[in-house]
Amino acid sequence: MIKVTNLKKSFGDLQVLKGIDAHIQEREMVVIIGPSGSGKSTFLRCLNLLEDFDDGDIIINGFHLKDKNTDINKVREEVGMVFQRFNLFPHMTVLDNITLAPVKVRKWPIEKAKEKAMELLKKVGLQDKANIYPDSLSGGQAQRVAIARALAMEPKVMLFDEPTSALDPEMVGEVLAVMKQLANEGMTMVVVTHEMGFAREVGDRVIFMDGGYIVEEGTPSEIFDNPKHERTKSFLSKVL
Amino acid sequence: MDFRFDIIKEYAPFFLQGVLLTIGLSIIAIIAGSILGLAIGLGKMSTKRFVRLPLEWYINFFRGTPLLVQMLLVHLGLMPLLFSQPSATVSLAVSLSLNSAAYVAEIFRAGIQSIDKGQMEAARSLGMTHTQAMRYVILPQALKRMIPPFTNEFIVLIKDSSLGAVIAAPELMYWGKAAQGQYYRVWEPYLTVAFIYLLLTLSLSKLLHYLERKYSNQ
Numbered sequence: 245m246i247k248v249t250n251l252k253k254s255f256g257d258l259q260v261l262k263g264i265d266a267h268i269q270e271r272e273m274v275v276i277i278g279p280s281g282s283g284k285s286t287f288l289r290c291l292n293l294l295e296d297f298d299d300g301d302i303i304i305n306g307f308h309l310k311d312k313n314t315d316i317n318k319v320r321e322e323v324g325m326v327f328q329r330f331n332l333f334p335h336m337t338v339l340d341n342i343t344l345a346p347v348k349v350r351k352w353p354i355e356k357a358k359e360k361a362m363e364l365l366k367k368v369g370l371q372d373k374a375n376i377y378p379d380s381l382s383g384g385q386a387q388r389v390a391i392a393r394a395l396a397m398e399p400k401v402m403l404f405d406e407p408t409s410a411l412d413p414e415m416v417g418e419v420l421a422v423m424k425q426l427a428n429e430g431m432t433m434v435v436v437t438h439e440m441g442f443a444r445e446v447g448d449r450v451i452f453m454d455g456g457y458i459v460e461e462g463t464p465s466e467i468f469d470n471p472k473h474e475r476t477k478s479f480l481s482k483v484l
Numbered sequence: 485m486d487f488r489f490d491i492i493k494e495y496a497p498f499f500l501q502g503v504l505l506t507i508g509l510s511i512i513a514i515i516a517g518s519i520l521g522l523a524i525g526l527g528k529m530s531t532k533r534f535v536r537l538p539l540e541w542y543i544n545f546f547r548g549t550p551l552l553v554q555m556l557l558v559h560l561g562l563m564p565l566l567f568s569q570p571s572a573t574v575s576l577a578v579s580l581s582l583n584s585a586a587y588v589a590e591i592f593r594a595g596i597q598s599i600d601k602g603q604m605e606a607a608r609s610l611g612m613t614h615t616q617a618m619r620y621v622i623l624p625q626a627l628k629r630m631i632p633p634f635t636n637e638f639i640v641l642i643k644d645s646s647l648g649a650v651i652a653a654p655e656l657m658y659w660g661k662a663a664q665g666q667y668y669r670v671w672e673p674y675l676t677v678a679f680i681y682l683l684l685t686l687s688l689s690k691l692l693h694y695l696e697r698k699y700s701n702q
């Protein structure tokens with residue numbers, strides 16, 4: 245589903261990704277952990293070309309991202325992204341937030357888009373919020389709407405960049421619950437998170453990044469119970 | 485000191501003509517300036533240096549030199565090249581438009597850049613093109629933020645159009661000057677003219693407050 249080879253990326257003189265190789269299977273739920281500044285967000289953002297990369301290649305749903313002839317909008321239609329700070333469109337109601345892309349990009353009739361949106365709102369437990377503006381949502385609610393908005397495009401892959409880091413602790417659970425349900429339904433997911441309990445419980449595989457490299461990867465129990473590398477051990481000892 | 489209302493009365497039809505021209509010129513200039521300013525503002529955000537640089541200097545020139553100088557250059561320099569009998573009114577309209585385009589371009593750029601970059605990223609991540617993201621996500625938010633500086637620019641335009649009196653464009657200030665010249669009286673014509681300008685600009689700011697309140701609750 246996603247194949248990354250020798251991915252390199254610099255911001256000016258700072259090399260942030262120093263050669264990443266990764267393979268993500270269909271229906272797999274991959275969690276990326278690592279210290280701040282290790283390049284997790286940058287890696288995730290390369291996967292839908294929110295960041296350009298310098299070297300290497302990414303193949304996603306059969307699209308070669310290195311190839312300049314690849315239509316990045318077509319790639320992004322199949323790759324949903326959920327951001328730390330929600331990024332809902334504040335000038336639109338919750339319903340319009342969700343229907344905008346299906347109508348404008350997928351060219352769905354508005355009725356079909358609305359139906360899908362209501363179905364997704366129900367799924368994330370917010371069907372009563374369809375006609376209000378994002379301003380009046382709590383953080384947890386806003387993030388669930390953001391997930392519904394990404395799902396409305398019926399993507400094949402979902403990327404999450406620290407989806408619960410901007411939330412008050414009591415709201416983390418409701419967002420993780422939605423993500424867990426999504427994983428159980430077989431959505432292919434790449435999730436950057438600091439929620440180690442969630443990573444262990446829901447992840448099929450855990451990738452530990454440090455200093456622009458993938459240092460270690462394996463099943464949650466391999467990484468959390470038997471980390472092989474010193475850097476993984478010292479990171480986990482700080483966060484667990 | 486007696487206040488000669490008869491002068492005001494005598495000049496009332498001219499003041500009315502003048503104020504209509506002032507309003508008309510300001511509207512033309514704000515519309516032409518907005519269209520031109522939009523293009524310049526967008527061009528200035530271009531990644532191509534050869535597009536950006538001339539536009540930057542356009543903005544520098546029109547914001548960094550006095551409007552009076554610009555107007556004289558247009559009226560005495562540019563217009564005679566194009567027309568055998570340049571009209572002062574046209575010259576005034578052109579220089580006001582060119583000038584306001586520079587300010588509108590900056591208002592426009594600042595408005596767009598004030599929108600959190602996460603908005604563009606969210607829109608693009610949903611598969612929207614840059615143009616779609618601009619049209620449905622960025623511009624609706626940016627335009628709302630542009631209402632106050634934009635209205636302010638309109639107010640400045642109304643006041644600045646009074647410079648037309650220097651090249652004898654028959655707008656409001658021109659008739660004030662004419663009355664002053666005929667009767668050698670300062671207070672009557674200039675206070676009247678000032679009062680009319682005040683009326684125009686205050687109505688506009690009232691309108692601004694109304695629009696702001698209307699759009700602030702979505």
Ligand SMILES: Nc1ncnc2c1ncn2[C@@H]1O[C@H](COP(=O)(O)OP(=O)(O)OP(=O)(O)O)[C@@H](O)[C@H]1O
Nearest residue numbers: 255256258260278279280281282283284285286287
């Ligand atoms: N647009 C940018 N311009 C310049 N440097 C950047 C940019 N984005 C990220 N960086 C730098 O790249 C490095 C990696 O950033 P990245 O956001 O990928 O880390 P991260 O692992 O997601 O960290 P965190 O856990 O804090 O989110 C950091 O040193 C950061 O300062």
Ligand SMILES: [Mg+2]
Nearest residue numbers: 284285286406
């Ligand atoms: Mg990050």
